[in-house]
Amino acid sequence: MxxxxxxxxxxxxxxxxxxxxxxxxxxxxxxxxxxxxxxxxxxxxxxxxxxxxxxxxxxxxxxxxxxxxxxxxxxxxxRPGTLKSTGQNLDLAITGSGYFEVQTENGSAYTRQGNFRMDARGRLVTAQGYPVMGKGGDIYLNTSQPSIDAAGNIIENKLPVAQLKVVQFDKPAGLRRLGDGLVAAGDGMTQLQDADVQIRQGYLENANxxxxxxxxxxxxxxxxxxxxxxxxxxxxxxxxxxxxxxxxx
Incomplete structure (x- = not known):
């Protein structure tokens, strides 16, 4: 019994x-x-x-x-959440699979929270101040009003200045959370090709x-x-x- x-x-x-x-x-x-x-x-x-x-x-x-x-x-x-229009040029949403890569004091981390901003040095950073990574490293901007296309290319004065780095994982459901909307790297991480990246400028992804x-x-x-x-x-x-x-x- x-x-x-x-x-x-x-x-x-x-x-x-x-x-x-x-x-x-x-x-x-x-x-x-x-x-x-x-x-x-x-x-x-x-x-x-x-x-x-x-x-x-x-x-x-x-x-x-x-x-x-x-x-x-x-x-x-x-599963992705719905999109909310903010009209802010540095607000970005990934409509398909993938994560933005950011750099923390403990190394690389990944997020889908795209409420970015410029810091005092002109770097593109997260709301918590972590640098957002491009394919060439840190992203430096001259203005807070850049144009960003669906592939993550950042354009200022009609000239490309950087491209956002977007990655995906084999098993995203098992990724370890780090807090502040960040997750740690998981198994099978690959960088998405330009044709597979789907970014919307001026939008944020809602919680699902x-x-x-x-x-x-x-x-x-x-x-x-x-x-x-x-x-x-x-x-x-x-x-x-x-x-x-x-x-x-």
Missing amino acids: EELLGVALQSMQQDMARVDRVAMNLSNALTPAYKREVAVVRTQSARGPSFARMLDAGMAEAAGRDMPDNHIEVLTDT VSSMREMVELTQTMRHFEAMQKVAQGYDEMLGTAIRKLGDM
């Missing part, structure tokens, strides 16, 4: 992970180019873990040690988060959590009753 309690406890932990992802998605619903996160259950065995193993997992977490696999994997929904869908997910998850909680409470009451009866014998 302890397996029943183990399954209920594991289900409640999975529900908590889903709630965390829903909260993250809702808090970033207005963040440009944010990609929603999804908590996916990876079932490795039809039989649930024992209650003792689940307790050990909780104790390991409290002690700061690695927990046993709880079958939860967080993936990124990489539907508040309605997230609220439905939250409601379903909370109801499932409450059901599993009742199972655990029922088992506990049944166990307590059995112990009291044994004590009366």
Whole structure:
């Protein structure tokens, strides 16, 4: 019977992970180019873990040690968001696949957030101040009103000054987030050819988060959590009753 309690406890932990992802998605619903996160259950065995193993997992977490696999994997929904017109020349949106490359203090990182600006040195940088990379390195501008075509070519005074570097990955759903809309490099990174780059100047990509869908997910998850909680409470009451009866014998 302890397996029943183990399954209920594991289900409640999975529900908590889903709630965390829903909260993250809702808090970033207005963040440009944010990609929603999804908590996916990876079932490795039809039989649930024992209650003792689940307790050990909780104790390991409290002690700061690695927990046993709880079958939860967080993936990124990489579907593109809709576009929002801003009219700002340095706002850029990638309408197809791909990421802009930027340079941070820890090396190269990648983003789809195209709300760029010029810094005091005339470099094209992200909202956080990270230099945006072109095919030839840092991009320096003479004006904040350049013309940028679909292939990422930057034109000033009818002359090309740089071209944005856009890359793609084999498995974008598994890219590791770094914060500030950045992700780390992943497997199979390749630079997109000019014909495959699709950039829109004066637009930003919206988050691919539907508040309605997230609220439905939250409601379903909370109801499932409450059901599993009742199972655990029922088992506990049944166990307590059995112990009291044994004590009366």
